[in-house]
Amino acid sequence: MGVNYEIRKNTYYDSVTLMLISKDISKIEGVNDAIVGMGTDLNKELAERIKMSNDEIKAIAANDFFISADLSDDSVWESVIGKLNELLNKKSSENSMDYKPKSINSALTYQSDSNIAIISVPGQYAAAEARKALDEGLHVMLFSDNVSIKDEKDLKELAYEKGLLMMGPDCGTAIINNVPLAFANVVNKGDIGIVAASGTGTQEVSVIIDKLGKGVSQVIGTGGRDLKEEIGGITMMQGLDALIEDDATKVIVLISKPPALEISKKILEIASKSPKPVVVDFIGGDYDMIKSYGVYPSVTLEDAARKAVALSKGENPIDFIGFSKSESEIENMVQNEVDRFDSKQKYIRGLYTGGTLTDEAMKMLGSDLGCIYSNIPLDPKCKLIDSSKSIKHTCIDLGDDEFTQGRPHPMIDPSTRAERLILEAEDETVAIVLMDFVLGYGSNEDPVGEMIESIQFAKDNAEKREQYLCVVGSICGTDKDPQNLIESQMKLEENDVIVMPSNAQAVRFVKKMIEKIG
Template identity: 65%
Template sequence: MKVDVVIRKNTYYDSVTLMLVTKEVKKINGVIEVLVGMGTELNKELAKGLKLATKETEALTANDFFISVLAEKDSIIEEVVKKVDILLTQKKSESSSEYRPSTIESALKYVPDLNLAVISVPGKYAANEAEKALMNDLHVMLFSDNVSIEEERSLKELAREKGLLMMGPDCGTAIINNVPLAFANVVSKGNIGIVGASGTGTQEVCVIIDKLGMGVSQVIGTGGRDLKSEIGGIMMIQGMKALIEDPKTKVIVLISKPPTPEVTGKVLKLVHTSNKPVVVNFIGGDPKIIKESGAYPCFTLEDAAYKAVALAKGEDVKDFEGFSISEEVNKIVEEEVSKLDPEQKYLRGLYTGGTLADEAMNMLSKQIDGIYSNIPLDPRYKLKDINNSIKHTCLDLGDDEFTVGRPHPMIDPSTRVDRIVKEAEDDVAVILMDFVLGYGSHEDPVGEMLNSIKEAKKKMASKGKYLSVIASICGTDKDPQDLGNSKKRLEEIGVIVMPSNAQAVRLVYKILEKVNS
């Protein structure tokens, strides 16, 4: 066995493409380990960890493309390179139907009346490109991360001065004039406007609004750090102002983790002056201060959607904390509990959506003492080893700790494919999962998980036990992955699919309550 390396100087491909190519090439018989990437410091460190580093890879720059292979036979490198080139050619041809300008300036020459730029470049270049766009009077959606908080504040202050939106950095979801950007679902057009600091949280609210027969006017992302004290909620406030002035928006929804008290005050001060009703879901935040501002506080993302729809229809606003399939719930609980062994008592939440994981922990923490996580609500329950769950554990598999050198699990579900089988080795009663459909997500996230769910259930059965799997699907029937077919295939292998993340969490608690009583 030896490491073979092929290097192409000054050849650039985006990181997500190369991660997906690496995944495919690794399937070649005889390949023990492989890395296809750019010569960034992160990839060079990753190559060391995978024992794929050589003198040649150490000398690479971020502008150099490389293929490093550890294989059982020397000749495999030729087959690997050939496969890589085929995959890269396919991906290039799939994306070459439209003109793709290399600079913002050339894009503006090609289409002079552009007013929004979506930017996804390596972090070291991102702030500079965003500034160029803003200086050319373009609204910006900055998908890139690894932008310093000082740069973010500077960009957002510039955008505010120019009356522009600066969505991001690390903004994953937006729908502008009914056009989905990055990770977004296909939802109906309507009169509910959303400003969200959370990608999957925003998606969850959007799809439930759609399922309730209404639609969205604009969905404005802020990036996850916008409501930190260093930024001050600049873009949430700008987004709110835009929706207040938007004649197509009748109701406004705000979604975020709880901001700092100072930022909360700024946001709610504007809420108080709004001439349109505002629904606020600061996940885990204090509902009292929200209500005092004149807004409608929410218990869950689903509750936010229900309240927004009621306001848009001119109906009475009620709390939604139950089940939309209430007549079936007790029967489901009884059937699931009857199959479990007395030793099985723990929950394992395996989430691709960080906000959905956070919502689950916030809901369950009111009844379950101590949920371990890589993103715990209480620092005492921080997992020391993210590869090994403890007792009740809920994971955000899209967090940075899990995505070093690999795509986000909404793009590539392989992290969860492996993890669910591992969890079946413990005294687990219930696996809780989300499936996020829509643009940007994997073309078939459910299909990728079916075999591993069956294997995990089979592993439990071999020990004379049963594994309960509860899921929710964040998606609509208009999404390319097909909500109805996704739900059907999960139910065919014994997965219980609930209408929302909140309802899935409530069902899990009912099962655990009965198991541990």
């Protein structure tokens, strides 16, 4: 019994591969806990923190692979190593015939017409790789996070000088020439161009545009910090200029959390001079201030998509603050749900994988419900002391850094959320669970399927104590995504989950229930 380990020197695998293998190893019977990773400082620290390290592991380098497992029986070690080899062999046989050069420079010798680099190496190495790509004249999508703000500024200035796009760091979503890059959905080609500092926010807007029968020309990601004062909105302004010049774009959408005031004015100034209509969703930003620049402010991500679609059709855009279903249908649905709660059930628990969707939910639930507790609260006084324990009304972004250290993002591996849902359902004051399901490239191959068992378990658990747990969700996905949208929706509905057409409508529906509970 105890911790078993193995080190393989100079053997490199990327982080997502390793985390997914780690998950499979942890499922083996007799494995209490396991860590599979490269010898980075972060992994070594994690191993030490969970008491799965030793002097040999402490001494390895970032290019050395290690596995460490806490076993209830030492005889399990053989099957752990067997499984590990099986998974790694499977991995190395994928695309094994493809030529994989060792550097960007040699990649360009082989594929000389390359025009964009997607970089997702660990943060400490990311800026150097991005710089190499820019120096070679490539546009860059930098997915990696943990890049310093100084490096971001330097990279963006370098890109600007060269006339290249520097999307990111921490840019998760882009669609260039109809090709989804990293975490993005398969969306119709159309005449709406998007520049966005938000990943899931962009996915939500592009998906709704598609559902409404229109499409996108380009989706340019900027990374979450682009509109901070230190960076000055370099990529957003560059993207906006490019969309103004682009013949295929008729309507432009800008998405971001409220930018620094000065930057906001700078962006809106350019937008106000655009010959094309510009829809702006500075999530929770100042509606009247945005409107004063002659652009179209929006109240939600869905509203931004609807306004863009209306403008693309030559129609007059109006605020969308309701539901796709009729008011009376919604009122009946709300009443049906509320009638099933008992007097103890009062609270919402939002379990999100998308940060911007969490943010939108908290803003829409508003201050009249009191504090919406969170790990990323709108008001610092509503910050959860312990993010693993919800209080009253809580909305959690499970994709935030503290939940993803040493684990894949919940959009890739839904198990953190599945476990959290079961925990929330043990609380008899909880009435409603609110969730997003993000489809598309980059995401888990069946985000809904992976949650169904825990949804059933949570609902059954509530039923055992004669309570009813209401689960409301929305799916951010199109019928062209690699996952099956229709089947995903059916699976949820068969399991008594109320599926709304957007995050905004899901939140609005939940708010009506809470107001009725009183």
